[in-house]
Amino acid sequence: MRSKALILVAALASGAVVFAVPTDWRAPVLVALAVLAFGLYAVRERAALRALRDVGQRQSDRVNRDAGQLRIALAEQGEKLDAQAVQAARIEKAVAQTTALGKEIASLHVAATNETLAALRGHEEENRKRLNGFEEILGRSEKQLAGLLSSAEARRLNSGVLQGLEREFRQVEALLNLYATVTVREPLPPSRKWAMSPDLLAYLVSLVQVRKPSLIVELGSGLSSVWLGYALEKSGHAGRLISIEHDAEFLAKTRRMLADHGLDHLVELRHAPLSELTLDGESWPWYDRAAFASLSGIDLLIVDGPPAATRDHARYPALPVLSEQLASDAVVIMDDCVRQEETDIVSRWRDAYPGWNLEVLPHEKITSVLIR
Known part of the structure; x- marks a missing residue:
C-alpha cells in the first residue's frame, strides 16, 4: 500500500522547520508536531526579545550614567557660580566700605581745616582787639609821660611799640594765608626763631x-x-x-x-x-x-x-x-x-x-x- 506524506511546515523567525509526516498518521500526531513547531518558534522569539531587552538595558544604563555625570558637572558649575557670586558680593561690600571710609576721612579733614581756620580767625580778631587796646594804653601813657619825656622821645617810644605789634600782626596774617592756601593734614611745629617766618x-x-x-x-x-x-x-x-x-x-x-x-x-x-x-x-x-x-x-x-x-x-x-x-x-x-x-x-x-x-x-x- 502506497503511503502518502503530509508536509507540515512551521515558520520560525530565523527560517522554517519542515516535517514530513505520513498521511496515514493519526491526527494527534499531527497536532503534537504542530505544537512542537510553534514551541520552537516561541523559544527563538523569546531569545530574540531577551537579546533586544539586553540591548535596551545597556542603552538605558549608558544614558543614566551620562545623565548622572551631567548632573555632577552641573552641580560643580553651580557651586563655582555660587562661590563667584559670594566673592563678588564681598568685593562690592569692601568697595562700599572703602568709599564710605574715604568720605568720612575727607569730611574729617574738612572739619579739622574749618576748625583750624575758625580758631585762627578768632586769634586774628583777638589780636586786633589787643592792638587797639595797646594803642589806647600807649596814648594814655604818652600823655602821662609828657611831663617826663620830650614829645619827640614819647613819639619814638610809641612808634617802636606799635611797630613791634604790627610785625606780630603781619606774621599772624601770613600764617592765615598759608592755611587758606593749602590743606594741612597734620599739626605743624612753630615757625620763626630758627625756622622760617x-x-x-x-x-x-x-x-x-x-x-x-x-x-x-x-x-x-x-x-x-x-x-x-x-x-x-x-x-x-x-x-x-x-x-x-x-x-x-x-x-x-x-x-x-x-x-x-x-x-x-x-x-x-x-x-x-x-x-x-x-x-x-x-x-x-x-x-x-x-x-x-x-x-x-x-x-x-x-x-x-x-x-x-x-x-x-x-x-x-x-x-x-x-x-x-x-x-x-x-x-x-x-x-x-x-x-x-x-x-x-x-x-x-x-x-x-x-x-x-x-x-x-x-x-x-x-x-x-x-x-x-
Whole structure:
C-alpha cells in the first residue's frame, strides 16, 4: 500500500522547520508536531526579545550614567557660580566700605581745616582787639609821660611799640594765608626763631604756584620743606624738592615730619655733612659736594644754611658752588638778611656774578631775592 506524506511546515523567525509526516498518521500526531513547531518558534522569539531587552538595558544604563555625570558637572558649575557670586558680593561690600571710609576721612579733614581756620580767625580778631587796646594804653601813657619825656622821645617810644605789634600782626596774617592756601593734614611745629617766618613761607608757596619750578634745591631742611612739599602738591606740576641737610638728627626729624604729612614722595632729603671747601684761597665748612653732583637746571635755590655759627659769611659758597647748575632764569632766595653778614654775601654775589636783579622784601627777617 502506497503511503502518502503530509508536509507540515512551521515558520520560525530565523527560517522554517519542515516535517514530513505520513498521511496515514493519526491526527494527534499531527497536532503534537504542530505544537512542537510553534514551541520552537516561541523559544527563538523569546531569545530574540531577551537579546533586544539586553540591548535596551545597556542603552538605558549608558544614558543614566551620562545623565548622572551631567548632573555632577552641573552641580560643580553651580557651586563655582555660587562661590563667584559670594566673592563678588564681598568685593562690592569692601568697595562700599572703602568709599564710605574715604568720605568720612575727607569730611574729617574738612572739619579739622574749618576748625583750624575758625580758631585762627578768632586769634586774628583777638589780636586786633589787643592792638587797639595797646594803642589806647600807649596814648594814655604818652600823655602821662609828657611831663617826663620830650614829645619827640614819647613819639619814638610809641612808634617802636606799635611797630613791634604790627610785625606780630603781619606774621599772624601770613600764617592765615598759608592755611587758606593749602590743606594741612597734620599739626605743624612753630615757625620763626630758627625756622622760617610765616611771611617768607607764604611767599615761597606763592612763588612755587606762580613759577612752577621743576627743581627746587633747599640748603637747610625743616619746616620749610613741609610747606614747599604742600606747595608742589597743590600746584600739580611735575616738580620736586631736594633738601640738603648736614645734621643727621635734624634730617631724621624732617623725614618723619614729611612722612606724617604724606609728602615724602615729593621731597628728597639728602644728608651732606660739612667738609672743608677751598674757595678763593679761603677755607669754608660746606656741604659735601657729592650731594649736588647729579643736580642741573635748578629753577629755585633757597639758601638757609649752613648755620651762621660755623664761620663768618658761612653761606657765601652757595652761588660760587652752584652757579653752573642753575637754570638760565633761576631765582635765588637768601633768608635772614636782617643780619649784616647775609646782606654782605648778597653784595659779594652781585659783584662776582653780574646780571642778577635784586629785590629786598620787608619780611620779618628780611629776604633778598635774586632773579636773572
